[in-house]
Amino acid sequence: MREHGLDKDSVLQNIEDHLAKDAAWNKVLNSICTEPLAIGKEAFIRSIDTNLGDVRIFRGSSELEHKAVRLLASLLGGGDSPGNIVSGGTEANVLALLAAKKRRPDIASPEIIIPETAHFSLFKAIHLMGLQYRIAKVDSRFKADPASIEALINDNTVAILATAGTSELGSVDPIEAIAQVALRHRVYLHVDAATGGFIIPFARKLGMDLPAFDFTLEGVCSITVDPHKYGLAPIPAGGILFRDRHIQQLVSVDSYFMGIPGHMTMLGTRNGAGAAAAYAVMEHLGLSGYMEITERNFELTRYLVRQLKDRGLRLPLEPELNIVLFEMDGAAQFLRYCEERGWIVSVSKRFPDAVRIVIQRHVTHGMINQFLSLLDRFVEDRKSAGAAAKGVPSS
Numbered sequence: 001m002r003e004h005g006l007d008k009d010s011v012l013q014n015i016e017d018h019l020a021k022d023a024a025w026n027k028v029l030n031s032i033c034t035e036p037l038a039i040g041k042e043a044f045i046r047s048i049d050t051n052l053g054d055v056r057i058f059r060g061s062s063e064l065e066h067k068a069v070r071l072l073a074s075l076l077g078g079g080d081s082p083g084n085i086v087s088g089g090t091e092a093n094v095l096a097l098l099a100a101k102k103r104r105p106d107i108a109s110p111e112i113i114i115p116e117t118a119h120f121s122l123f124k125a126i127h128l129m130g131l132q133y134r135i136a137k138v139d140s141r142f143k144a145d146p147a148s149i150e151a152l153i154n155d156n157t158v159a160i161l162a163t164a165g166t167s168e169l170g171s172v173d174p175i176e177a178i179a180q181v182a183l184r185h186r187v188y189l190h191v192d193a194a195t196g197g198f199i200i201p202f203a204r205k206l207g208m209d210l211p212a213f214d215f216t217l218e219g220v221c222s223i224t225v226d227p228h229k230y231g232l233a234p235i236p237a238g239g240i241l242f243r244d245r246h247i248q249q250l251v252s253v254d255s256y257f258m259g260i261p262g263h264m265t266m267l268g269t270r271n272g273a274g275a276a277a278a279y280a281v282m283e284h285l286g287l288s289g290y291m292e293i294t295e296r297n298f299e300l301t302r303y304l305v306r307q308l309k310d311r312g313l314r315l316p317l318e319p320e321l322n323i324v325l326f327e328m329d330g331a332a333q334f335l336r337y338c339e340e341r342g343w344i345v346s347v348s349k350r351f352p353d354a355v356r357i358v359i360q361r362h363v364t365h366g367m368i369n370q371f372l373s374l375l376d377r378f379v380e381d382r383k384s385a386g387a388a389a390k391g392v393p394s395s
């Protein structure tokens with residue numbers, strides 16, 4: 001550390017220099033997160049010096065968190081389902097599995113069942129809580145197989161996890177069938193809708209063929225939903241919702257101070273800005289705002305799929321949400337080719353020969369066209385490099 005501090009302008013200039021190296025949103029095609037809505041940023045800054053760890057001081061901020069939770073619950077078929085705005089989907093998933101584990105203190109060696117496609121955040125929860133886990137099979141469309149889940153249930157099973165929209169592939173598990181399995185065996189079911197929670201409800205209202213995944217299904221005990229992804233709120237804003245107060249109480253830890261209700265989040269001291277901003281964005285957009293954005297995202301997704309298929313490229317799976325994978329030789333090479341030109345795409349380890357593109361609010365028609373030109377140029381360059389290697393003159 002410096003003996004005497006650096007002046008403000010120099011410090012801020014340093015920050016600007018570093019921020020300038022971050023990719024510009026207009027070349028980002030791999031991100032489930034996006035630039036937040038302006039009103040979210042404003043609300044965030046207004047609330048930046050709040051602390052939801054002390055609701056006696058920050059009573060109004062706590063009310064904003066409560067309002068944000070009410071909006072999430074109304075979106076997810078949970079009239080009065082309680083919950084919290086947390087740091088993200090990871091924390092929400094940890095809290096859900098904590099509730100499931102504490103619900104069964106009689107089980108000495110608790111196990112959970114997760115599909116092959118479950119998000120890696122679950123492994124953080126598994127390691128933290130010393131859980132055992134069993135991996136359920138997925139079908140050809142990468143959806144969890146309810147029969148495989150049922151076959152793995154045993155006396156030590158404390159929870160089943162299902163995903164409503166994986167961030168890797170956008171596949172949606174058959175939650176209704178899985179909820180029936182959970183009910184039949186009286187096992188806790190957690191639905192990870194971190195990605196799909198802000199897509200599927202609006203897509204269904206638009207008449208798209210996507211399944212129910214929320215509290216309207218008896219058997220669903222908790223849901224993760226991330227306002228900081230397709231909810232268009234600034235990071236950090238994740239959501240954990242529980243079906244009822246009894247389940248939520250399982251994660252409550254008493255403070256040693258009078259007048260402070262039990263903490264129900266992993267974090268103690270925690271900023272209220274994310275909650276205020278999530279509230280602001282949801283209140284401002286309303287159902288019609290999200291539906292408009294969702295409709296546009298799906299239009300753009302269909303456009304990209306058409307363009308890829310017109311080029312003879314194969315998709316390993318038909319996109320259910322706004323994530324598109326297409327196969328190509330040298331996908332990893334193409335990823336670097338893009339990066340050298342400022343474009344960010346991704347390649348999933350499950351499909352090392354496929355490029356993964358995410359359509360989010362910042363992605364435009366123009367961006368997709370620029371990306372397709374880049375793809376065409378890469379294919380051309382490689383063709384002529386291959387021809388040159390064989391001694392064929394390139395035109």
Ligand SMILES: *Cc1c(COP(=O)(O)O)cnc(C)c1O
Pocket residue numbers: 032087088089090091093119121163165166167192193194195226238
């Ligand atoms: C993003 C995501 C998570 C993790 O959420 P973070 O906000 O990154 O902590 C968990 N599950 C799914 C399905 C996700 O898409």
